[in-house]
Amino acid sequence: MDKNALRAWLRLSMTEGVGNDAARKLLACFGSPQAVFEQTEAALQQVVTPAQVQALRNVPNELAVQCVRTEQWLMHQPDTHSHALWTLGDPHYPQALLQLADPPLMIYVAGQTRRTLGNAVAVVGSRNPTPQGEQTAEQFGEALCASGLCVVSGLALGVDGGAHKGALRGGTTKAHWHTVAVVGTGLDRVYPRQHQTLAAQIALNGLLISEYHLGAAPLAHHFPKRNRIIAALGLGTLVVEAALKSGSLITAQMALELNREVLAIPGSIHATQSHGCHALIRQGAKLVQNAQDVLEELQLAPQQQVSLFAEAMKVGEEAGSSNNLHPLLTHMGFDPVSLDALQARCGLDTAGLQAQLLTLELDGAVGRLPGGLFQRLIRA
CATH class of the missing domain: 1.10.150 (DNA polymerase; domain 1)
Incomplete structure (x- = not known):
């Protein structure tokens, strides 16, 4: 151009x-x-x-000013990836976006611009997930990418970040993007700042996309709008954790309007982060327990038979039958639990129980949730 x-x-x-x-x-x-x-x-x-x-x-x-800024950005081509601007009608412009009522006039992209999308699934969820929720997002991201799917998300904290990280671990193909991050700022900045390293890693084996001009700040109204791009790029949208009023449910609704599949992972009835998923399931979303459920719902032939939760349960059963499993983890189960409830189950005094919980937390076996709750973590 x-x-x-x-x-x-x-x-x-x-x-x-x-x-x-x-x-x-x-x-x-x-x-x-x-x-x-x-x-x-x-x-x-x-x-x-x-x-x-x-x-x-x-x-x-x-x-x-914008012309100069964009020209300089396009001229600066890093050694590890590329910068590009794709407009309507450009052969590289993702065809899936043309199904939107208002496809972006132009999109800025950074990453492996010579690769393609392939089959993709959007993975979205809470910015403040439970420890288990973020771990679940990583596990699903890894399994889905290992099965040949590109994982599309929004680079936000929490579930989005976990899904991207998992996909980067699970990806092997050089023909398609391992993961795509659709952001709500200009591509000359990274938001949130905590994901500077993650954004750089995505550029190495995936793609960063924005419809916003360079220099655009992370304004609140940008993020609901960019969700339509996330929904459009995926054959379906998987919601890992979401409250009843959240951007993830907006993305799910947009997916439905585009005739895409909506899938949701159930969680604890005590975790507000799961209430949105439960509402989606009641309304007909596919209940998902493992990556194979996603592949079957999208009617894709998997390259690998992947069942993260089945494997996790197998590991849990093996650990439970050995002497290596801490007794307190057996009392906890996998749902969030309060200190008082856990104390009633195990019979330990308060000081002893807190000491053991701290040890398990430092070991990565237990996560601490808001409201004084604790949750056992499945090790990846």
Whole structure:
């Protein structure tokens, strides 16, 4: 793309009051952004409203700055991955996004741009999951990617991050992306900052995508909007943990509107992070216990027969039959439990129980939840 074409695409996308839908109509009628800006007002009024015509006649204030910023970003090609800008009609533009009512006019991408999406599944969930929930996201991400699926998520803390990390461990193919992170900021920044390293790792074997211009801040309204891209890229959306009012349920609803499958992992009735999943299951979402359930629901022939939870239960049974399992873990079960309830089960005094819980927590066998609850963790 030459500078004039880039400037025209940026100008069209930055023009206030002209959204993706109106921009698509203009492109369908006139062929290119440059051609749009060469039209008379009368010609433009045949396609869009008078207010939008007037907006198109004005040059956005930040256009010059954005042009320079984007040109520099595209010129800077790291040794490990690539930067690119894909517009509607570009052969690299993901076809799945065209099923959206308002596909992005252009998307910024960073990563392995020569690879493709392949079959993909979106994995979403709470930013504040239980310790077991985050671990579950990692396990499913690894198993699904090992089975040949690309894992799509949003780079957020919690379930998103866990799913990306697991996928990076499980991926082996060099033809498709192991994981795709759809972000709510410009690609010249990483949000949240804690995921700087993770974002760099994703670029090595996957792709980072944003419809927001370089320099865009993590504004609250960006994230619900970007969820439609997550939903569109996946053949289905798997919800690991989600409260009743959460962005993950918005993504699930968007998946339904796109005729995608919705799947959910059940959890403890005592964990608010599971209530959204339970609501989805009551409404007809597929109840998922292992990665094989996902593959079957998506009607994909797995490259490997993977059942994380079956393996985890097998490990748990083996550990329970040996002398290596701490007795307190048997009393805990796998649901969140309070100190008082656990004390009633095991009969230890408070000081002794707290000491043992601390030891198990430091060993990674127990997680501490808000509200004074504890939960046994399944080791990966």
